[in-house]
Amino acid sequence: MVNCVIIDDNQDIVNMxxxxxxxxxxxxxxxxxxxxxxxxxxxxxxxxxxxxxxxMPRYDGFYAIKNIRKIDPNSKIIVVTGDLTMDESNLLxxxxxxxxxxxxxxxxxxxxxxxxxxxx
Numbered sequence: 694m695v696n697c698v699i700i701d702d703n704q705d706i707v708n709m710x711x712x713x714x715x716x717x718x719x720x721x722x723x724x725x726x727x728x729x730x731x732x733x734x735x736x737x738x739x740x741x742x743x744x745x746x747x748x749m750p751r752y753d754g755f756y757a758i759k760n761i762r763k764i765d766p767n768s769k770i771i772v773v774t775g776d777l778t779m780d781e782s783n784l785l786x787x788x789x790x791x792x793x794x795x796x797x798x799x800x801x802x803x804x805x806x807x808x809x810x811x812x813x
Contacts, residue, residue: 774796
């Protein structure tokens with residue numbers, strides 16, 4: 694079973710996304726609310742994949758992505774966001790994120806994204 698960490702500052706989104714992933718057969722091993730916690734949880738659990746929101750107070754998703762890449766350049770990082778600016782999209786390309794999922798979530802798109810990530 695694939696395991697994951699979810700990082701988002703909105704607890705309702707964390708709960709909903711956790712339920713969606715569990716239904717899809719993905720085990721949620723930890724959650725956090727900012728980029729610093731994302732890095733801590735990645736170091737602690739080395740999940741198969743980490744889902745990271747970009748816009749969060751204090752330490753954002755870019756902080757998490759940059760620092761997780763330092764720990765594990767091959768980490769599977771899926772960004773979960775409502776929208777992307779051109780600058781944000783370019784930064785995601787620079788840091789080579791694995792995939793992007795847009796809010797609101799569609800269970801079929803999430804499942805397809807997971808399938809694509811683990812079949813590459």
